[in-house]
Amino acid sequence: xxxxxxxxxxxxxxxxxxxxxxxxxxxxxxxxxxxxxxxxxxxxxxxxxxxxxxxxxxxxxxxxxxxxxxxxxxxxxxxxxxxxxxxxxxxxxxxxxxxxxxxxxxxxxxxxxxxxxxxxxxxxxxxxxxxxxxxxxxxxxxxxxxxxxxxxxxxxxxxxxxxxxxxxxxxxxxxxxxxxxxxxxxxxxxxxxxxxxxxxx
Amino acid sequence: xxxxxxxxxxxxxxxxxxxxxxxxxxxxxxxxxxxxxxxxxxxxxxxxxxxxxxxxxxxxxxxxxxxxxxxxxxxxxxxxxxxxxxxxxxxxxxxxxxxxxxxxxxxxxxxxxxxxxxxxxxxxxxxxxxxxxxxxxxxxxxxxxxxxxxxxxxxxxxxxxxxxxxxxxxxxxxxxxxxxxxxxxxxxx
Numbered sequence: 001x002x003x004x005x006x007x008x009x010x011x012x013x014x015x016x017x018x019x020x021x022x023x024x025x026x027x028x029x030x031x032x033x034x035x036x037x038x039x040x041x042x043x044x045x046x047x048x049x050x051x052x053x054x055x056x057x058x059x060x061x062x063x064x065x066x067x068x069x070x071x072x073x074x075x076x077x078x079x080x081x082x083x084x085x086x087x088x089x090x091x092x093x094x095x096x097x098x099x100x101x102x103x104x105x106x107x108x109x110x111x112x113x114x115x116x117x118x119x120x121x122x123x124x125x126x127x128x129x130x131x132x133x134x135x136x137x138x139x140x141x142x143x144x145x146x147x148x149x150x151x152x153x154x155x156x157x158x159x160x161x162x163x164x165x166x167x168x169x170x171x172x173x174x175x176x177x178x179x180x181x182x183x184x185x186x187x188x189x190x191x192x193x194x195x196x197x198x199x200x201x
Numbered sequence: 202x203x204x205x206x207x208x209x210x211x212x213x214x215x216x217x218x219x220x221x222x223x224x225x226x227x228x229x230x231x232x233x234x235x236x237x238x239x240x241x242x243x244x245x246x247x248x249x250x251x252x253x254x255x256x257x258x259x260x261x262x263x264x265x266x267x268x269x270x271x272x273x274x275x276x277x278x279x280x281x282x283x284x285x286x287x288x289x290x291x292x293x294x295x296x297x298x299x300x301x302x303x304x305x306x307x308x309x310x311x312x313x314x315x316x317x318x319x320x321x322x323x324x325x326x327x328x329x330x331x332x333x334x335x336x337x338x339x340x341x342x343x344x345x346x347x348x349x350x351x352x353x354x355x356x357x358x359x360x361x362x363x364x365x366x367x368x369x370x371x372x373x374x375x376x377x378x379x380x381x382x383x384x385x386x387x388x389x390x
Contacts, residue, residue, distance in 0.1 A: 009372035012379075018356055047379035050386060051351045053325075053332050056231040057238050059251045064226065067255040071214070071222045074259045079217055 207271035240283040335385040343378035
């Protein structure tokens with residue numbers, strides 16, 4: 001709507017009473033004071049009243065019968081489907097896509113356990129880096145002990161040669177005895193086992 | 202008993218009540234058929250398209266979400282069926298394979314008002330035929346707006362949604378159509 005006259009779209013909406021109440025009042029006030037817009041509205045209303053002469057036509061009874069028959073078949077089919085659904089719950093009749101998804105999940109889980117079983121791998125956990133560090137520490141401790149206890153010690157040392165052994169140990173400057181070495185190694189084994197148990201292995 | 206809303210009738214029909222469906226049909230059959238008839242201008246085609254429209258309505262009702270727009274839903278289907286038909290007809294005419302005689306429009310006569318005297322009845326019939334001819338002479342896009350507004354009583358906004366046009370375009374078409382109708386009927390009288 002411009003300042004002087006209403007636009008044709010607004011007048012159509014006014015003639016068919018489709019404006020909002022506020023707009024309707026505004027246009028009504030304008031039309032009451034504007035002969036040009038009033039004439040336009042009158043002309044539109046005359047045309048609209050002409051349309052009332054248009055008759056309403058009835059479809060043939062054969063069309064109506066065909067539609068009623070189709071409606072009867074459709075509702076019967078719909079009701080049967082609902083009864084079947086009630087008798088066979090969905091979970092007893094899963095969709096093929098649901099079955100495929102469940103099978104895929106089972107295959108993935110089984111594959112995981114099979115791979116783990118045959119590869120000797122343990123599943124990764126948050127504790128794994130810590131366990132690897134303990135294993136490194138254990139290996140370092142063993143190598144330190146082995147450095148301190150030369151490989152020749154078992155050959156040299158026997159029950160009959162206890163004095164030589166003591167001498168040898170004194171000679172090479174080893175402070176730990178063979179028994180202490182094994183004891184320390186056993187303690188380390190036990191500690192490692194305990195730590196692994198704590199970590200859930 | 203007051204008129205049951207469409208939503209209740211649809212619900213009852215889906216529960217197996219055919220009476221509810223017949224009530225729905227009674228409510229819309231003449232409006233939808235008249236709209237289709239004036240769109241395609243041929244009674245035989247209109248019967249086919251009317252059946253096609255309601256077959257589709259019946260098929261889609263189980264999944265249809267009623268939100269007080271059933272009338273709009275039916276007219277949307279009827280409108281699309283008419284457009285498809287007119288396109289097919291246009292293609293046939295372009296290919297010059299159509300039997301033009303079988304597609305001649307059927308004259309449409311108004312129901313006679315028993316309260317009028319014979320002279321008035323004749324005048325009424327003449328006026329109706331003139332109006333029908335005037336509407337037939339409108340361009341397709343103006344005719345569809347005029348007859349959809351008249352037969353469906355949908356708002357211009359709903360009509361704009363159905364025919365997929367901006368509201369102002371629909372209002373413009375209505376404006377030109379009404380002017381033209383008045384002009385044509387004024388000339389004749």
